[in-house]
Amino acid sequence: MSQLVLDKLKAALGDAVLETHSEFGDDTAVVAPEAWHRACELLRRDPALDFQLFVDLCAVDYPDRLPRFEVVLHLYSVSRGHRIRLKARVGDEDGDGAELASVTDLWIGANWFERETFDMMGIVFKGHPDLRRILMYPEFVGHPLRKDYPAQRTQPLVEYRTEAEAGLTIDKVAPFGADEGMAFGRKVWGE
Amino acid sequence: MEPLDLQLDEGELELPSDPVHLNMGPSHPAMHGTVRIVLELSGETITKADVQIGYLHRGFEKMCERGTWTQVFPYVDRLNYVSPMLCNVGYALAVEKLCGLEVPERCQWYRMILGELSRISDHLTCNGAMAMELGAFTPFLWFIKAREMIWDIMEEETGARLTHSFGRIGGMAKPPTPDFKDLVRTTIPRILGLVEEGEAMLLKNRIFLDRLENVGRISQGDALALGWTGPCLRSTGVAYDIRKAHPYLKYDEVDFDVPVGTKGDTLDRFLVRLGEIRNAVKIIEQSLERMPDTGPVNVDDPRFVLPEKQAVYTTIEATIQHFKLVMEGAKVPKGEVYSYTEGGNGELGFYLVSDGSGTPHRVRIRPPSFALTAGLGQLITGRMLSDVVPVFGSINMIGGECDH
Numbered sequence: 001m002s003q004l005v006l007d008k009l010k011a012a013l014g015d016a017v018l019e020t021h022s023e024f025g026d027d028t029a030v031v032a033p034e035a036w037h038r039a040c041e042l043l044r045r046d047p048a049l050d051f052q053l054f055v056d057l058c059a060v061d062y063p064d065r066l067p068r069f070e071v072v073l074h075l076y077s078v079s080r081g082h083r084i085r086l087k088a089r090v091g092d093e094d095g096d097g098a099e100l101a102s103v104t105d106l107w108i109g110a111n112w113f114e115r116e117t118f119d120m121m122g123i124v125f126k127g128h129p130d131l132r133r134i135l136m137y138p139e140f141v142g143h144p145l146r147k148d149y150p151a152q153r154t155q156p157l158v159e160y161r162t163e164a165e166a167g168l169t170i171d172k173v174a175p176f177g178a179d180e181g182m183a184f185g186r187k188v189w190g191e
Numbered sequence: 192m193e194p195l196d197l198q199l200d201e202g203e204l205e206l207p208s209d210p211v212h213l214n215m216g217p218s219h220p221a222m223h224g225t226v227r228i229v230l231e232l233s234g235e236t237i238t239k240a241d242v243q244i245g246y247l248h249r250g251f252e253k254m255c256e257r258g259t260w261t262q263v264f265p266y267v268d269r270l271n272y273v274s275p276m277l278c279n280v281g282y283a284l285a286v287e288k289l290c291g292l293e294v295p296e297r298c299q300w301y302r303m304i305l306g307e308l309s310r311i312s313d314h315l316t317c318n319g320a321m322a323m324e325l326g327a328f329t330p331f332l333w334f335i336k337a338r339e340m341i342w343d344i345m346e347e348e349t350g351a352r353l354t355h356s357f358g359r360i361g362g363m364a365k366p367p368t369p370d371f372k373d374l375v376r377t378t379i380p381r382i383l384g385l386v387e388e389g390e391a392m393l394l395k396n397r398i399f400l401d402r403l404e405n406v407g408r409i410s411q412g413d414a415l416a417l418g419w420t421g422p423c424l425r426s427t428g429v430a431y432d433i434r435k436a437h438p439y440l441k442y443d444e445v446d447f448d449v450p451v452g453t454k455g456d457t458l459d460r461f462l463v464r465l466g467e468i469r470n471a472v473k474i475i476e477q478s479l480e481r482m483p484d485t486g487p488v489n490v491d492d493p494r495f496v497l498p499e500k501q502a503v504y505t506t507i508e509a510t511i512q513h514f515k516l517v518m519e520g521a522k523v524p525k526g527e528v529y530s531y532t533e534g535g536n537g538e539l540g541f542y543l544v545s546d547g548s549g550t551p552h553r554v555r556i557r558p559p560s561f562a563l564t565a566g567l568g569q570l571i572t573g574r575m576l577s578d579v580v581p582v583f584g585s586i587n588m589i590g591g592e593c594d595h
Binding site for chain 2: 023024026028052053054055056058060061072074078081083085106107108109111112113116120133134135136137144145149151
């Protein structure tokens, strides 16, 4: 939609802009993780760009790529009417070292979105004032939206009772037979 | 017996000067939706507020990665369960943007009419529930009565009152019923009548107005930085409506206004929603005029749209097509796309990543409620405890959407 944004980014950051494209009309720039905060600051403060509206922040897991995660930020400028998608690639194959500078000082709305990305994908935002889990409970182990987190895993806050503890036979009925339903519904009970 | 009138100044009893901590929620009778607000109070004034969400987290985004692209529709239904049709259409448009499809004209008008009806039901619920939480029970019943009429139309069209799962990639599940236009035309005036009666009970009510006016104010800059969109952003005076700014479907061909507020307080949010109900009616009336009575609803593309049932039973080609679409799912081209529509609460965005297979690689839902709820703590800090109720009601937190 607007080549101006990409041009400005390239002019200001130089080699730190790794690639750009405009598929489906969505202008996208991939920046080096070190330049993340600098790029955001430019997008926010430059009067010709003027991205005041914080739209969305999320991460995508590509287990067969290195760096493994793509952190994706969407921004919109109400005054100029243009959008940008800014990406940075972080993390090794185990998902460690996925760190990025926090942009909460530029948009207050980034606070909850960064907490969500941390909770779901395990991206650590350095300089975030309060990086707690937001959707899951504090005792939760792991990051559920990573591709290697099994969809059928349960983590109950109170341990399941065994038959001996309950003092009676617990008849567990499987929701599906082994060959029924969606793959993620196939849970083998009573093993 | 000891005398009861003890000398107070000699007693050791003192009121605690430490701040009092109070939990509101997760299940609180004066709030709709499961959200927990931990408050630090000095007297009745809130000095700190920590809004904790996640009680309704059901792992939508994880589930979406397990099925086919079409199987996402039931999940997006349950995002904003007061206006599921807007979520259905939003997701369908996102996948269609990725596939390069454009649905036939009849379908576009149909989607707009159903979507605007959903928007009315969304705003009625929000305003009605807020009034009820402030003690005005009658307007709530009036608004819900009007909502019932909308849901009756939805039931007639889709077969379900609440979770329609009616959208499809490249069209809708069914064409409009023969009585659709008449049904909407006769129902709209009755809905408007109820809205008028309901608002007359509220907007001349001194108690109601005093509890809303100048409560929960937010500046334009803060609202934008928080990622607020929709009626809550427009109440601050920013006329950003995706239907006007970046028209999709046929919104550029209809005439409607974008109501904006001036102060960004709770009353403005209430009034903006009322104004949007009237404008949605305007859109529906024009769309009804222009929607063709005949013609296809789905795109003619066997890669995405299921064949006619009759053909499935009688021809081998259609049987195979049906089987492939159901078992493997429609193959969506490789790529990534961000598509945004104006949902009930604001910008409802879908960021989709496809690896070219029948299953999404990533479905990221940008829920407007999440950003709105993020601003709640700021709005109530420094206010009285009783202000939490109208402010929370006016930002219209929808648990399914906010908690994913």
